[in-house]
Amino acid sequence: MKIVDTVKTENRAIEIITEQLESDGLSFEDGILEDTTVRCECGETTAVRWLDTLGNCNKLLVVGICNCCGDDEASISDVLEMI
Numbered sequence: 001m002k003i004v005d006t007v008k009t010e011n012r013a014i015e016i017i018t019e020q021l022e023s024d025g026l027s028f029e030d031g032i033l034e035d036t037t038v039r040c041e042c043g044e045t046t047a048v049r050w051l052d053t054l055g056n057c058n059k060l061l062v063v064g065i066c067n068c069c070g071d072d073e074a075s076i077s078d079v080l081e082m083i
Contacts, residue, residue, distance in 0.1 A: 005078045006040045006047075006063070008070035013048045013063035016076050020061060021050070030054045038064040038081075059083075 007013050018028050031052045038047040047064040060083040064070070071079075 004038050004040060004064045004081060005074060006066040006070040007079055008067055008072045010065055012072040013065050016063050016080055017050045017061050020080055030056050040064050040066045041069040042066055
């Protein structure tokens with residue numbers, strides 16, 4: 001599993017996903033938010049992912065959350081995984 005950069009709080013993770021969707025002209029309500037896991041520098045940690053449920057795009061957005069190595073000041077490009 002790939003090691004990813006993370007944010008410190010779930011609120012910041014959701015903000016990052018929302019900002020990316022808005023910049024892509026999509027709505028947060030066009031998908032669902034789910035809990036998942038990713039691997040960070042500390043090991044396995046929680047993450048949130050947004051899945052497109054309306055078929056508007058083929059995006060899966062994931063942001064990892066770790067209160068140890070996470071950085072809420074990190075740029076979107078550093079912490080956002082788009083699949």
